[in-house]
Amino acid sequence: MEKKPLLNAGAEFRRGWWREVISRRDTQNRVPNFDGLEPAAPPEVENGPNSAYSVSWRIRVAASWAWRFLVIIAALGLILYGITKVSIIFVPLAVALLLTLLLEPMHFRLQKWHVPKTLSAVISLLVGVGLVVAMIWIATSQLAHGAPALLAKAGGGFDKALAWLSDGPLNLDQAQIDKYFKELTAQLTAFATKYSSSIASSALSVTSSVASVVTTILISLFCLFFFLKDGRQIWIWLIRMLPVPAREPVHEAAIRGWTTLNGYIRAQALVALVDSVFISIGAAILGAGSMTIPLALLIFIGSFIPIVGAVTTGAIAVLILLLDKGFMAAVIMLIVILAVQQIESNVLQPMLMSNAVSLHPLAVLLGVTAGTFLAGIIGALLVVPIIAFCNTVVLYLTGHDSMPELATRHDRIGGAPGTVHAQVAASYIGGSKKDTAKVMESQELSRQQAGTAASFPTDGSPDRTGDAVTDEVPADRACDIPAGDDRAGDGPATHTGGPSAANPGDPAFPEKREL
Template sequence: MPGPTVPGGAAVTPRPHPVPASVRAWAGWSWRTLVILAALAAGLWLVAALKVIVVPVAVALLVTVLLSPVVAALQRYARLPRAAAAGTALVLLLALVAGLLTLAGRSIANGITALWEQARDGFTQLLRWLSDGPLQLATDDLDRYVQQLQDTVASSGQQIASGALSVGVTVGHVAAGVLIALFCTLFFLIDGRRIWAWVVGLMPRGSRERVHQAGRRGWVTLGAYTRTQILVAGVDAVGIGIGAAFLQLPLVVPLAVLVFFGSFIPFVGAIVTGSIAVLVALVTQGWGSALIMLGVVLLVQQLEGHVLQPFLMGHAVSLHPVAVLLVVTTGSLVAGIVGALFAVPLAALVNTVVLYLHGHDKFPQLGTDDHVSIRAKGHPVLDRAVAAAAEAESEARAARAEPDAARGTTPGDSPVAP
């Protein structure tokens, strides 16, 4: 094909670009990737700065997912209004958590004295083993090390005081977070549909329908994750609790409660809390019981890792166990315990939403029936959002049909160039 011409009529050969096309393509991808990473970093910084608000709202969402079936059952069978059903479900959950903590606290209060004495005896036996065992450490050296440790603790009064002050600030943040979480949970249960309708109404008109459907599927994923994680945590707590009771260890109930709450961090939580049970067995009954308890913890972990996580959790969140482990590790590195706790549900939510927006619907059975129930309950914001989305889709189809009609083809035909 001849190149452009100059006024004299001679053809001008275009000069090749000095940068190869592959390099230009890589450069374009590179700066766009850097912009995306910068936006993600800014978002993470904002979340960290507002963690006192973000974390309670995230907890409220998970609790709302858990309590929504209870609220629906109370409305259906007890004939309670929506607000009364939401308040009743929240009070029942608080009573259950308070009961577990009270039971664990009483067991700790009753057994902590004996456990402390056994721990002191175990420490004395450890010193004796260091003196008479293979290491053959002199008694004077051990006394010097113990004295150095005591001097270090005594000279760290200022650091301990500042640490206590920071703990006091943290306790205040936790109390404020609990109040925010309870307040948000109550209103999410009562007015969740209207809040979601307002969020959908903020989206551009053409994307409201897809955002609404993606949000519905993400909500189902969060519900499946929450119920499955409770089941997995219950199995871990029961298994390790039965092992501790069989060995007649002290503080069986607190250990089981600790394992239950720790298991909400996949893989890592149950291992850490199970190691506490092993330590209690070592302090109270010696190496034999500690090894047996270690075997029980490993057996429970094998059951979780090879049965519960792949089949139950993998089906609930559609994430490979390797992906779950990497996500938990990344979350813990970025945000500590909070990041490890919310890493898997966030990854599952993002996975479901992104797949739906790219044409892969994990829950095709949901369809669009939710629109009918929402309109029947009278949510005008979402009604306008759905109507606007349908109108935009009709206009887009009409715009695509006009060029086809001008060329004498139907919208479904594929015109052939002459």
């Protein structure tokens, strides 16, 4: 009898797989005979406290995640909605905090030179605001001074473009070009006439926006002065509103968040300086001339907005060179800007921001996009510091200290480790270290009183343990103890014999009896 050849492993696997497919198809296509079934009892359904377990575990887990996620989204939405309603307060506070980070080194340096705190805050405020105003003034005045020449060159370029349309490869008729130009002018005039009311309302909204910006600047300067002068007192006032067990964790987390913000501002300032220097050097080489300095200042200010700031301000440089030097110079300027951005994102940002802000570039990009969508330029400016601060604070409160060296530094911002309760005590009286020590001693005596009162039996009889009874002297009766009595110390009052010499028979001074 001839034997069949053995199948190899691959052929056997394919045959078994196909058989399984056929079997599943036959099972799924099988139609039950409903008419031939016998009566059956209904399945048991569990009712009571454990009936929830009849729902699949996966469904219960998914439902738990779903409603918690919805609650988190609703809470975040309410917070954002509240911020938008009080943006006239929130935005100046946030801007003032960022400016405080920039001016704190000068403020602390002046205090080390024995300058009074109020005067130091005023000097730091005037110097910081003066520098910002000077940069903006120089940039805008230089751009306004060179704008007429640029517009004249732009008009000449437009005339050249019209001449190219008629004399170039397109060879268009001049009368036809003039006709199209007149039609375009007529359409623009009709559009302006039709939407004149909208243009007027837009002008009014711009006016109100200018008034809002002025109000924001004034409130920011006011808050900046008091943050520099009384920043520690304001923070301790906020801390003492918290429950006692929460004060130290929140204080330590806030110190780390503030240190993160400080590192972010310094790193961003260095990145902005590098962007402005290299882009302005490229503009100067390409022939920007007197526009080089205002371009450098604008790029420096705009680079504080991550990712999009330097590109947006660099587009001004591209436009200026396009109008002044032509198409090729503008293309080269664009290449320079993109090259500087690549160096910033691949070298400077990882090197400088990794220690200051532990955020992935994707988180920064998405945050800037969301902040721009929700609050415009202000949102793009503030969103990355807010994310960095919240990231550091949440990590610390959940047990991950990203800055363990701060736990042993006594020269850190916010005071030495373990002094938050002393700072809270000092904030109530506003005195010296001696006054603070008195307050802390009073609080310690109050705690000892509470512990001593809890240790006494309610019937007034002394507690007997072993062969002797040892009792502490209540803090409120310490003044009745003679100077030579052992009970005047901090330890327990241990004595033998009759009642107290100071107050015989007083139940507040139990005896130690040898049994």
